[in-house]
Structure formats: structure tokens, C-alpha cells
Amino acid sequence: MQTWDVVTDFISIGSGGGGMVGALAARAHGLDSMVLEKREVIGGSTAKSGGVMWIPNNPLMGPAGVHDSYEDAMAYFDDVVGDVGPASSYERRHAFVTHGPQMVSFLQQEGVRFVRCEGWSDYYPDAKGGCVRGRSIEGRLWNGKVLGPWLDKVQHGNMWDRTHLAAYAGEIATLQNQDRSLRNRLIAARARARTKLALRRGRLPVTTGWSFIGQMLFRAIQRDIPAWTDSPLRDLVVEGDRVAGVVVEREGRDVRVRARKGVLFAAGGFAHNLEMRTKYLDPMAVTDYSMANPGDTGEVIELAIRCGAAIDLIDEAVWTPTSVVDGTPLGDWNRQRPGTIIVAADGQRFCNEANSYVEVVKAMLDRNRVTRAVPSWLIFDDGFRRRNVAPGIIPAQSSAGSAMYQAENLDDLAELCDIDPEGLRAQVDRFNQNARVGRDPEFGKGENAYNRYLGDPKVKPNNCLAPIEAPPFYAAPLYPGDVGTCGGILTDEHARVLNTAGEVMEGLYATGNCTASVMGRKYLGAGASIANSSVFGYVAARHASGAGEPQQG
Numbered sequence: 087m088q089t090w091d092v093v094t095d096f097i098s099i100g101s102g103g104g105g106m107v108g109a110l111a112a113r114a115h116g117l118d119s120m121v122l123e124k125r126e127v128i129g130g131s132t133a134k135s136g137g138v139m140w141i142p143n144n145p146l147m148g149p150a151g152v153h154d155s156y157e158d159a160m161a162y163f164d165d166v167v168g169d170v171g172p173a174s175s176y177e178r179r180h181a182f183v184t185h186g187p188q189m190v191s192f193l194q195q196e197g198v199r200f201v202r203c204e205g206w207s208d209y210y211p212d213a214k215g216g217c218v219r220g221r222s223i224e225g226r227l228w229n230g231k232v233l234g235p236w237l238d239k240v241q242h243g244n245m246w247d248r249t250h251l252a253a254y255a256g257e258i259a260t261l262q263n264q265d266r267s268l269r270n271r272l273i274a275a276r277a278r279a280r281t282k283l284a285l286r287r288g289r290l291p292v293t294t295g296w297s298f299i300g301q302m303l304f305r306a307i308q309r310d311i312p313a314w315t316d317s318p319l320r321d322l323v324v325e326g327d328r329v330a331g332v333v334v335e336r337e338g339r340d341v342r343v344r345a346r347k348g349v350l351f352a353a354g355g356f357a358h359n360l361e362m363r364t365k366y367l368d369p370m371a372v373t374d375y376s377m378a379n380p381g382d383t384g385e386v387i388e389l390a391i392r393c394g395a396a397i398d399l400i401d402e403a404v405w406t407p408t409s410v411v412d413g414t415p416l417g418d419w420n421r422q423r424p425g426t427i428i429v430a431a432d433g434q435r436f437c438n439e440a441n442s443y444v445e446v447v448k449a450m451l452d453r454n455r456v457t458r459a460v461p462s463w464l465i466f467d468d469g470f471r472r473r474n475v476a477p478g479i480i481p482a483q484s485s486a487g488s489a490m491y492q493a494e495n496l497d498d499l500a501e502l503c504d505i506d507p508e509g510l511r512a513q514v515d516r517f518n519q520n521a522r523v524g525r526d527p528e529f530g531k532g533e534n535a536y537n538r539y540l541g542d543p544k545v546k547p548n549n550c551l552a553p554i555e556a557p558p559f560y561a562a563p564l565y566p567g568d569v570g571t572c573g574g575i576l577t578d579e580h581a582r583v584l585n586t587a588g589e590v591m592e593g594l595y596a597t598g599n600c601t602a603s604v605m606g607r608k609y610l611g612a613g614a615s616i617a618n619s620s621v622f623g624y625v626a627a628r629h630a631s632g633a634g635e636p637q638q639g
């Protein structure tokens with residue numbers, strides 16, 4: 087006979103997107119729910135992040151005149167993801183595409199407000215079913231102060247910590263090019279004005295993932311959903327064939343919490359677990375280059391494996407090319423822009439620099455198996471450096487004295503960075519000849535809508551291409567960074583955990599970065615990760631509550 091300290095229906099382990107959506111949805115479907123978070127703050131990488139979610143056919147698209155459909159979304163999955171096994175089975179894609187829009191509507195009913203990321207194209211816009219105006223949304227500007235004492239218990243957003251600007255993630259491309267058109271100037275001015283106005287009114291203007299998590303936490307408090315911080319999961323309690331509850335550490339002692347309807351693992355990946363990284367990931371991609379929250383340590387995946395769960399796609403991460411400035415890893419936003427290329431130590435390019443961050447790092451790691459490509463080098467000239475007014479990017483790197491090399495000619499630059507000088511000279515010559523006429527026959531930089539979204543609006547005919555020709559020349563090292571790992575526990579279309587025999591582990595659900603993603607080995611659009619986590623958190627809660635299938639939207 088088990089003894090319990092606390093009894094509830096549905097427990098979310100982890101307070102990122104999946105855990106919070108799961109707890110809210112469970113409560114709305116009539117269950118008692120709670121959130122257990124091991125860190126001192128709520129929100130995980132989701133709160134730290136841009137907070138963008140890639141939700142096909144979402145309810146904000148129609149009113150904005152953006153066409154989408156279930157069929158297009160499924161065609162896009164088929165064309166881009168292809169067959170990668172059970173994590174992205176037809177049933178799981180169907181669940182994601184049908185529940186995604188319903189989850190957004192549900193959150194809106196709960197008071198969570200979103201805006202569209204207009205123009206943030208799908209990352210494979212030319213694939214069947216691709217959407218050029220984009221399927222991504224993010225949390226709307228929100229006053230964090232309404233959280234009262236809970237405000238200090240929320241993980242800060244990265245954007246705010248770095249810029250103190252209440253900008254939307256969907257404005258980053260514009261802010262990068264803020265001096266490049268009147269429209270961009272106005273958008274940048276609007277971001278500064280909204281920040282100032284809110285602060286003057288005594289508000290805390292919260293955007294990005296901080297807004298998404300803050301809004302959900304606010305609702306959870308209103309709905310009396312307990313959210314325990316400093317409460318790491320230690321073990322599962324199994325009764326017969328069913329997960330019946332958890333053991334959690336709280337204030338130095340073990341607390342046994344019963345979950346009558348289900349336990350949801352939403353505990354993120356293992357980006358900061360060196361042992362797991364060594365076992366599962368490319369050895370060149372080390373912990374130091376990860377921007378994931380410090381709680382991303384993988385012990386919940388290890389617990390699931392010990393309990394018999396199957397795993398898949400565990401070598402995957404949400405990769406992003408990363409600069410390290412004063413010891414801090416930062417995502418690079420310059421490679422898409424005109425006048426930059428990325429080369430390996432042989433001086434040669436190896437990818438379309440303006441493709442998705444995940445694709446670029448995968449290409450870097452692949453290339454590194456042939457020739458030294460870690461670090462790779464972002465090469466640019468003085469014209470590019472001067473055009474770069476965006477704070478915190480290139481000028482800050484040089485002023486912070488971080489590793490950025492400068493030389494009067496390409497040969498000297500190559501020598502400084504241990505790059506093959508002939509290779510670099512030949513590559514830059516070749517690139518320049520084509521860039522002058524707006525072409526990139528080698529890799530097609532600037533030739534799709536996603537590339538162009540991040541380019542410089544003033545540069546024509548190809549807004550991602552300009553020759554690299556005005557000395558001095560520069561090289562900045564780029565590393566295979568990540569914002570989290572995204573493979574692990576295998577789940578079915580109801581987010582139920584499967585064991586190594588392919589059977590359902592009753593009472594146990596999982597979502598997000600501790601699972602093998604429905605996106606397979608591709609990153610389909612901005613927000614593919616938080617979408618995967620949040621949608622399957624919603625799916626799990628509905629299933630645990632016995633709710634039926636949603637109508638196809």
C-alpha cells in the first residue's frame with residue numbers, strides 16, 4: 087500500500103512551454119494539476135527564448151489573410167521531414183497539425199495573447215506546402231508586474247537581459263537592419279517607444295518567451311495550480327504496470343506526490359550534461375557553446391531510460407552557429423547578410439550561410455569530418471563592419487576584445503586564423519564575381535524567401551549578397567552551438583511514453599526536448615521547438631483527462 091504526501095491528477099515535471107501548457111490544459115479539462123520545477127525559477131529555456139511557436143494553420147493566420155490548411159501542413163512535413171521513423175509518424179504529425187491550432191485557441195481563451203511574426207518565412211519555403219509569410223506566433227507585450235511576488239520566480243528573457251528593449255522576436259531581422267530603410271527605422275523606434283512608455287507607466291514590458299511563460303504562469307496562479315520551484319524529480323512511483331506518481335525533493339526531503347491521471351515529463355534536454363553529450367552528440371559540439379537554460383541536464387531522460395522507455399533521435403539538437411563573447415555563447419545573426427561568408431580552415435564555403443541555424447551547424451559538423459571546420463570563420467570586410475550598427479553584434483565583439491581578427495589583406499587574415507590562404511583568396515574571388523550580379527551558384531544564398539527575410543533591404547538584386555572587397559578584412563570564429571538538445575524519449579500520438587517493446591507505459595507522458603521531436607531531423611520554421619513541446623503538452627493533458635479527438639480545423 088503506497089503512502090502519499092500530496093494527491094493530484096496530473097503532474098508536469100518542468101515548467102517550460104510543455105509543462106505549463108500541460109498543467110493549464112489539464113485543469114481546464116477538469117483535472118487537478120501541478121507543476122514541479124527543479125530550478126529556483128519557472129520557465130526553463132522557453133522563458134529565456136524568443137518564445138516563437140511554429141503552429142501551422144493557427145488562428146492568427148486567417149484574419150491576417152495568410153492561407154494555410156491541414157493538407158498544406160501535412161504536405162510540408164512529408165516533403166521536408168520525410169520518413170524518420172516513429173517520432174514523426176503520420177499519426178504524430180496528424181496530432182501536431184490538428185491540436186496545434188486548437189492549443190492556440192485554448193490559450194487565447196485562457197487569456198494568453200499572441201502576435202504573428204509576419205514575414206518570418208518557413209525555413210524550407212520552396213518545399214511542398216511551405217508558407218512564405220510564415221506560420222510563427224509569439225507572446226504579446228505584457229506587463230510582468232501583474233505577477234507581483236511571482237515575478238522574481240520567472241526566468242528572464244534573453245533579449246531583455248541583453249538589450250533592455252521590449253522587442254518582439256519577430257522584429258529581430260528588422261532591428262538588425264534598422265538603419266537600412268524608413269520602415270525599419272520606424273519599427274525600431276516603435277520598439278524603443280513601447281519600452282520607454284511602459285517603464286514610465288511603472289510597468290515591466292515583457293516580450294518573447296518571458297511573455298509566453300509569464301502569461302501562462304499568471305493564469306496558473308489564478309486557477310490555483312500549484313507551481314513548486316526548487317523541487318527536482320527524483321523518481322517515479324509505479325503501481326503494477328502504471329506510473330502512479332513521483333518522488334520529488336522539496337526542502338531537503340522526499341515528497342511523494344500521487345498523479346491519478348498522469349505524469350508529464352516536460353523537463354527539457356541534456357545540453358548541460360557533459361556525459362550525455364559525449365555519449366550522444368558530435369564531440370566537437372561542447373557544453374560551452376550551449377545557450378540552453380542551466381536546468382537542461384537530462385536526468386529525466388536517464389530516469390525514463392532506466393524505467394524502460396525507448397529513445398530515438400537522441401543525437402539531435404537545435405543547433406545554432408555561435409560566437410563566444412567574453413565567455414558567453416551568443417547566436418550569430420550576421421551570416422545571412424550581404425558581405426559575409428562562412429569558410430572552413432581550407433578557406434572554402436560549405437553551405438548556404440542564410441539557411442536555418444540548424445542546417446548551418448549540421449553542415450559545419452559534416453564538413454569538420456573532412457577538413458577542420460570547428461571553428462568556422464565568418465569572413466567580412468570593412469564595408470560590412472561599417473554597415474553594422476546593430477548593438478551587441480560585430481562592433482560590440484571588437485570593442486569587447488573578443489576573438490575577431492583583422493588584416494589589411496586576405497593572405498594576412500588567413501595566416502592569423504590558420505586558414506589556407508590560397509583557398510580563401512580563390513573562394514572570395516569566386517564569391518565576389520557572382521555576388522556583384524546577385525548570384526550564388528555555389529550554394530544559392532539569398533535565393534529563397536527565408537534567406538531574404540534576414541537580408542539587407544537596401545541591397546539589390548540579392549539582399550543577402552555583396553562582394554567582400556574593402557580592406558581591412560575580418561574573420562570571426564563561429565562554433566557549433568545549440569539552444570538545447572531535442573532528441574530522447576519516444577512517445578506516441580497521445581504523447582504517451584513507449585517502452586523498448588513499443589508498448590505504452592501507462593500513466594506516463596512526455597513532451598518537448600526530453601522527447602524525440604515530431605519535427606524529426608529538420609527545423610521546419612521559427613518556433614518549431616516550443617511548438618513541439620507546447621502542443622504535445624496539450625495533447626497529453628487532453629488524453630489524461632479523457633477528452634476526445636479535436637475536430638480537424
Ligand SMILES: Cc1cc2nc3c(=O)[nH]c(=O)nc-3n(C[C@H](O)[C@H](O)[C@H](O)COP(=O)(O)OP(=O)(O)OC[C@H]3O[C@@H](n4cnc5c(N)ncnc54)[C@H](O)[C@@H]3O)c2cc1C
Pocket residue numbers: 099100101102103104105122123124125128129130131132133134135136137138139140244255317318319320352353354355377378379380381382383384385386404569570597598599600612613614615616617619
Ligand atoms: C536564447 C534562446 C532563444 C530561443 N528561441 C526559440 C524560439 O524563439 N522558438 C523556439 O521554438 N525555440 C527557441 N529556443 C529553444 C527553446 O527555448 C527550447 O528548445 C524549448 O523551450 C524547450 O522547451 P521544453 O518545454 O522542452 O523545455 P524547457 O523550456 O527548457 O523547460 C524544461 C524545464 O524542466 C526543468 N527540469 C529539468 N530537470 C528537472 C527535474 N529533474 N525536475 C523538475 N524539473 C526539471 C528545467 O529546469 C526547465 O525549467 C531558444 C532557446 C534559447 C536558449
